[in-house]
Amino acid sequence: MNIFDLYLEKIIKIVKEANQNKTIEIPEMLNGINVDIPPTQFNCDISTNVAMVLAKPNKKSPIDIAKHLVDLIKKSDDQIEDISIAKPGFINIKFKKSFWNIFLKELIFEGKNFGTNKKITKKKYLIEFVSANPTGPLHVGHCRGAILGDVLSNLLLFNNHNVSKEYYVNDYGNQILHFSKSVYFRIREIVYNETFPINNSDLYPGDYVIDIAKNIIKNNKDLDFDNFEKISSKLTKLSVEESLKLIRFNLKNLGIIHDKFIRETDIVNNKEVEKTISKLKKNNFVYEGKIKAPENEKTSHWTERDQLLFKSTDFGDDKDRALQKADKSWTYFASDVAYHNNKLERKYDILINILGADHAGYIKRITSVVEAISGKKNKLICKVSQLVKLIKDNKPFKMSKRKGDYITIEDLIDEVGKDATRFIMLNRSSDVELDFDFTKVKEKSRENPLYYVQYCYTRISSVFRNVGKKISDDIKIKDYKFNYTDKEIKILKKISEWPRCIEIASSKLEPHRIPVYLYELASEFHSYWNMGKEDETKRFITSDKKISDEKLVFLKAVSNVIKSGMKILNVETPEKM
RNA sequence: GCGCUCUUAGCUCAGCUGGAUAGAGCAUCGGUUUUCUAAACCGAGGGUCGGAGGUUCGAAUCCUCCAGAGCGCGCCA
Structure with missing residues (x-):
């Protein structure tokens, strides 16, 4: 029972009846009318601005309109103890005590469903979140978006929607190659006693890579680690699966379980990229063309060339976006285009993507794609979670991939706890940077x-x-x-x-x-x-x-x-x- | 240079689908415990809602401009 909706309906009904009786004029749209929580000093339970909204079409003062409406409202409702008018034209209502009995009876009857939104129609949602590269365990930076996505899906479920939670696994492209090379070098370190090339900044130096290497050696006795090229694709697959094990473990400890993990390689291998691009080509959203160098400082290495482009400028993006790299392999964007086509083909009503602040610049192009494919706006909603500023011992704590210097999700859960982590991360708007003071949260857990x-x-x-x-x-x-x-x-x-x-x-x-x-x-x-x-x-x-x-x-x-x-x-x- | 986000009390932030005298927590100061668990409560001080315009009966909230902070602007993912 939403008492604000209940009284809004009652008031609109009264206003419409008064309009039929020709005692009041109403504007075409009544959606400016609302029923609200009054400030505490007024000693009443709900208030409405209806008189102020109707003042103009009636060419009367809000107070006069209010006087007229107060009588009508009072007559129509036996649960009102007091109804008064406050400047500049609010109508304030105080309920009889019996009203709260009715309210409580209803609440107890509804039980755990109390609060669900009954006005809305049930929809099918797909929410994609986390989707961190499978190159190691999650760290604190991933945590906020993960929790945000999880709670959003719980919220939608609470409102009786249908929700599917997905993790898109970026297991294709250069970063993954560097990662599996890193695993390879760790394997050689163990098997052949060779030193890991620690100065190669493309590689992942973290200790967890050693554990992954050990696991792969243990479980794949028949693999010949002599030549990277020979075992590259197998090793990549194994490394990614090891990472995903870590990631799933992290997520589980945060209380998060995804319904599906969709792999980028599957999208690519199933030719979904070609399929989607030809679909877009038919509608003239894809063409061969050149793009200009970006306007920031490092433009010296830029070479213009003809390549496959998506026409995101048609949808307000500042430039068209590349689908193919120089070696003809697909860009990250291209397979993501295919992935979103895949989502749309599964007939969801609304798609939600949770992104980190560093990916906010990506929103325009991906919403453009969804609009191009589906022909509809606002089918994809992207929600950005701002950065978490970590503070430790009163100093900002910078995580560095280079040094392998992370606060992992496990550290966080061990020291702060899953529930406290979730609550603190959620206690602020996702639009605002969040100070997460590791030391304080630990010490002052009572606060x-x-x-x-x-x-x-x-x-x-x-x-x-x-x-x-x-x-x-x-x-x-x-x-x-x-x-x-x-x-x-x-x-x-x-x-x-x-x-x-x-x-x-x-x-x-x-x-x-x-x-x-x-x-x-x-x-x-x-x-x-x-x-x-x-x-x-x-x-x-x-x-x-x-x-x-x-x-x-x-x-x-x-x-x-x-x-x-x-x-x-x-x-x-x-x-x- | 361009785009996105933010700017509210000393600090960290709520409040923003326009409403009445802008709210919490922390910090500061002063009180409460033979008790249904004090992990709690009560009280005090603290504000040019970044600045300037505009729309409106009404703006912290919407629009424009300006300033500051963060993030991003690849044929990386």
Whole structure:
């Protein structure tokens, strides 16, 4: 039950009826009208701007319109205790206490589905995220996008959409070649006692490559490591699979499981690139042409030549994009074009890509491709997650591939924990750079917002435990005729904002709103809890170790919302801490 | 040079599908514990929402310009 939507509908109905009775003029579009949360000092529950929106078409002051509407609203609804007008024309509504009983009854009935958006139609989503090169384990830099993608899919699932999570494995091209060469040199180091060419900056020097080399030697006794060319393709495959093992392990420890891993080599080997390009050629989106050197400083080595280009300038990109390299092999972009065609052929309604900030410049061309193939705009939504600035011992911590100097996901999980990592990474808008202070998060774990929210759930659990009940048990109440106090209603109001939080978070793809909301709810609850210290009537458990239905329902409502929010974030809600 | 993102309290950030007197946490200062778990609570101080215009009844929120910060601008992935 979304009370804001409920009252918006009621008000629009009233306005339309008034229009039919010729007492009010309405504009063509009524979407400027909204029902909102009023500022706390007004002592009311919801407010609407309807009078201000209607002022102009009626050529009357908002206050006059409001006066007219207030009567109509009051007449049509028996749950309103007080309805008033505030400058410059807001209509403020305060509900009777019985309204909150209706609300709670509905909430308990909906159970864990409370908050799901019922207005939307079910869609099929494909969300691609992480997709880090399979050249080693994930590091902290990958972490934010991984968690963002995971929680977005949970959020969409919560709203009953169909969601498929995919990882695109870039196992084709130069970087992979360098990687498998690195593995090869590590193998030679082990087998023939040769020194690893540490000064070759193309190679991956990290220690994990040694482990990968060892594994490959152990499991492939029949392989002849004498000549790289001979075993290159086999070795590449083995190296990639070893990397993927590491990556899957990292993701699992973060609580993330993808539905599918799609390999770039499969796309290329299945001739999907040719297929897609010829499709685009037919529609004149692909042609042979030259591109100009980029305008930044290092242009001296640039040679212009004819090559296959995608006409992304047709879609507002600043230059057309190359599909083929000089050696006629496909560019990264070309196989990604084919991959997106592959996605579209699988008939998803919406595609979502989660990208790191360093790939933001790629968005224009890939959305252009999807538009070119599907003929539709906004079929692909790209969501960028900004950088995580790591801070350790009060200094920015720079990771270096060269030195193999990383903070890996395992380090992070060992030291900070999966839940805290997830919560902190999600607690900020993905548009903003995130300071992740390794030392602080570790030391001051008590100040961590995760525990603040979890503690709220723990406190509620302890009440249930103390009266011999379980927090997970369903509760059955015959009549909802409770007389909640102002403080309790304040918390119920916060709970009533939950469906709205979900709605905005999912429509804008901004999951950070969930931890922010949960923190606020927890804060209200802790405040209430502490009132019980001074005033025994405010405690949940009476002196004879019982709890009233009234308090039971109240606690159930709070814990339901915390539980479903934390479930979307995929963090634990322990009953004891 | 061009593109994307950001700029809100001392610090880290919410708030942005336009609404009323702009909110948290940390830090600072002062209080609360024989208790349903103090991993908590209560109170105080702290603001030219980067700057300038514009749209609007109304702008932190939308538009334009400017400044600063970050990221990117390959035939790398």
